[in-house]
Amino acid sequence: MRKKFLMLITGLMVIFVLAACGSKSQDDVVKELRSKQSDLTSYKVNAKMTLKMGSDSQVYNVEIWHKDPTFYRVNLKNAEKDQSQMILRNKEGVFVLTPALNKSFRFQSDWPQNSSQAYLYESLIKDIVADKEAKFSSTKEYYIFETKTRYQNNSMLPFQEIKLNKSDLSPAVVKVMDPDRNALVTVEFSKVKFNANFDKDDFDMKKNMTRAQLNLPAMANGKDKDQSFSVKYPTFELKGTKLLEEKTVNIEDGKRVVLTYDGKKSYTLVQEKVTTKVASANPTLMEGDIVDLGATIGALSDHSLSWSQGGIDYMIASKNLTRDEMVEVAKSVQGEAVK
Numbered sequence: 444m445r446k447k448f449l450m451l452i453t454g455l456m457v458i459f460v461l462a463a464c465g466s467k468s469q470d471d472v473v474k475e476l477r478s479k480q481s482d483l484t485s486y487k488v489n490a491k492m493t494l495k496m497g498s499d500s501q502v503y504n505v506e507i508w509h510k511d512p513t514f515y516r517v518n519l520k521n522a523e524k525d526q527s528q529m530i531l532r533n534k535e536g537v538f539v540l541t542p543a544l545n546k547s548f549r550f551q552s553d554w555p556q557n558s559s560q561a562y563l564y565e566s567l568i569k570d571i572v573a574d575k576e577a578k579f580s581s582t583k584e585y586y587i588f589e590t591k592t593r594y595q596n597n598s599m600l601p602f603q604e605i606k607l608n609k610s611d612l613s614p615a616v617v618k619v620m621d622p623d624r625n626a627l628v629t630v631e632f633s634k635v636k637f638n639a640n641f642d643k644d645d646f647d648m649k650k651n652m653t654r655a656q657l658n659l660p661a662m663a664n665g666k667d668k669d670q671s672f673s674v675k676y677p678t679f680e681l682k683g684t685k686l687l688e689e690k691t692v693n694i695e696d697g698k699r700v701v702l703t704y705d706g707k708k709s710y711t712l713v714q715e716k717v718t719t720k721v722a723s724a725n726p727t728l729m730e731g732d733i734v735d736l737g738a739t740i741g742a743l744s745d746h747s748l749s750w751s752q753g754g755i756d757y758m759i760a761s762k763n764l765t766r767d768e769m770v771e772v773a774k775s776v777q778g779e780a781v782k
Contacts, residue, residue, distance in 0.1 A: 466581070467581075467586075469577075469579035472579070472586050472607075472612070473571060473572060475612060476568045476571060476572070476607075476612060477568070477572065479568075479612055480565055480568050483511065483564075483565070483637060483638070484510070484511045484638050485508075485509060485510045485511060485637075485638055485639045485640075485641065486507075486508075486509050486564060486635065486636060486637050486638070486639055487506075487507070487508050487634075487635075487636045487639040488505075488506070488507040488508075488562070488564065488614075488632060488634065488635050488636070489504070489505070489506055489507075489632070489633050489634040489635075490504075490505045490506075490507065490562055490630050490631060490632045490633060491503070491504060491505070491630070491631045491633065492504075492505050492519070492561075492562065492628065492629070492630045492631075493628070493629045493630075493631075494627070494628055494737045494738055495625075495626065495627050495628075495629075496627075496737075496774070496775070497678065501521060501738055502521070503519050503520060503521050503738065504519075504520045504521075505517065505518065505519050505520075505562050505630070506518040506520075507562055507563065508639070508641065508645065508646075509563070509564075509565070510641055510645075510646065513532060513534075514532060514533055514534075514646045515530065515531065515532040515555065515563075515646075516529065516530075516531050516532075516645065516646055516651065517529065517530040517531075517562065517563075518655075519739075521738070526543070526752070526753060527541075527542055527543065527655060527659075528540065528541050528739055528740060529542070529651060529655060530554070530733070530740060531646060531648055531651055532554065532555075532646075533646040533647065533648065535549075535648065536549050536550065536551070536552075537549065537550045537551075537552045537554050537733065538550070538648050538726055539729075539733065539740045540648070540651060540652050540655065541751055542652060542655035542656045542659060543656075543659055543754070544717055544751065544754070545652075545656070546717075546727075546751065547648065547652060547726035547727070548726055548727050548728075548729045548742065549726040549727070549728050549729065550728075550729050550731075550732070550733050550742070551728075552732055552733050554732075554733045557595060557732075558593055558594050558595050558735070559592040559593040559594050559603070559619075560735070561603065561617045561619050561628055561630045562617075562630050564613075564614055564635075567605050567614060567617065569593075570590045570591070570592065570593060570603065570605070571588050571590055571605065573590075573591075573593065574590040574591050576591075577589060577590040577591075578590075581609070584608065584609055584615075585606045585607060585608065585609060585615055586606070586607045586609060586612070587604065587605070587606050587607075588604070588605045588607075589602060589603070589604050589605075590602070590603055590605065591603075592619065598767055599621055599622075599627075599767075599771060600619050600620065600621060600627060600628070601620075601621075601622055602619075602620040602621075602622075602624060603617060603618060603619045603620060604616075604617070604618045604620065604626075605617050611635075611637075613632070613635040613637070614630075614632045614635065615631075615632055616629070616630065616631050616632070617629070617630040617632075618630075628737060648726070671697070671698070671716075672714070672716045672754075672755055674689070674700050674702075674714060675714065675776050676702070676776070677712065677772045677773075677775045677776045678775040678776075679771045679772050679774070679775035681704075681706065681707075681708040681764075681768065681772075682707075682708075683706040683707045683708070684704050684705070684706035684707065684708045684709065684710075685704065685705060685706060686702060686703075686704055687703045687704060687705035688701075688702075688703040689701075689702050689703075690703070694715070697715070697716050698715075698716075699713065699714070699715040700713070700714045700715070701713050702714075707763075708761075708763060708764055708768065709761065709762075709763060710759055710760065710761035710763075710764050710769075710772070711759070711760045711761070712757070712758070712759050712772075712776070713756075713757065713758045713759075713760070714755055714756070714757055715755065715756045716754060716755055716756075717751065717754060717755070717756045729742040730742070730744055731743050731744035731747070731748075732744075734748070734770060736750055736770065736773055736774055737774060738752060739751065739752045741770075741773060743766060743769065743770065745766065746760065746761060746762055747759060747760045747761075747769075748769040748770065748773050750773060757773070757776060759772055759773060
């Protein structure tokens, strides 16, 4: 009887040990991620990014290319609205391209090193490694981390949930969350190819602009004279700040709308429809930092924030809004037009 009991105990111990061997700890996974990052020379990734803005959602297809150490190409496209924008980093600098408008800007920036980027694999690894208080769990298919984000100008999105495929530690789903842990940005990765090959000019600014324009739907070649547009109003509320004046200024072939908000936190919001411009050999050098507004990319300085979306140029100017507040106001302008 004693012999059978000992055999049973031994069998249970073997099962326990085998089970333990198949389950990796948080430290084990983090160590593997560090190793994978150091060995990674390049990748190509496809993803779907969903932005939740109030009751509305916008969906973007995202194509991400990265070549070690600092070459990047991120193409964001809203298929429903025929909008696309590209962030490009090569040895000449960081560029933001808007092919439909033939616009290109160059930034003096260390993007993407200075902030979290939900669609960049090495940025996700950096967030996981940096957060010593990260929560960890696992399912049959995924390792799951909940970490703090490293957004410099966005206290509204402090947390993120990162799901990694157990098979190769590739990203599966990332959810960027508000303080109540509601997911406002969701990135679903559909295709990940590590150690991908690239052609010599895949990160060239002019080549990428030309290719992107060839893929655009047929346009009116700048002959569309209808410069009317629907004015949009920010839904982000600043206590004690109200719309004081809405002024329309006639400009060549259209209009410019200036919204003046008054109060303790006063600011001006300018909106203007833009036409396709003749390509410039030299991209416009933008003062300020690249800021991710979710649906588009902006240029942020201490007292202004400018961006383009849906064929409209926007600019916020203020002497007493913080950078965080300008970003939140800008993001809320992307919603439905409400006063």
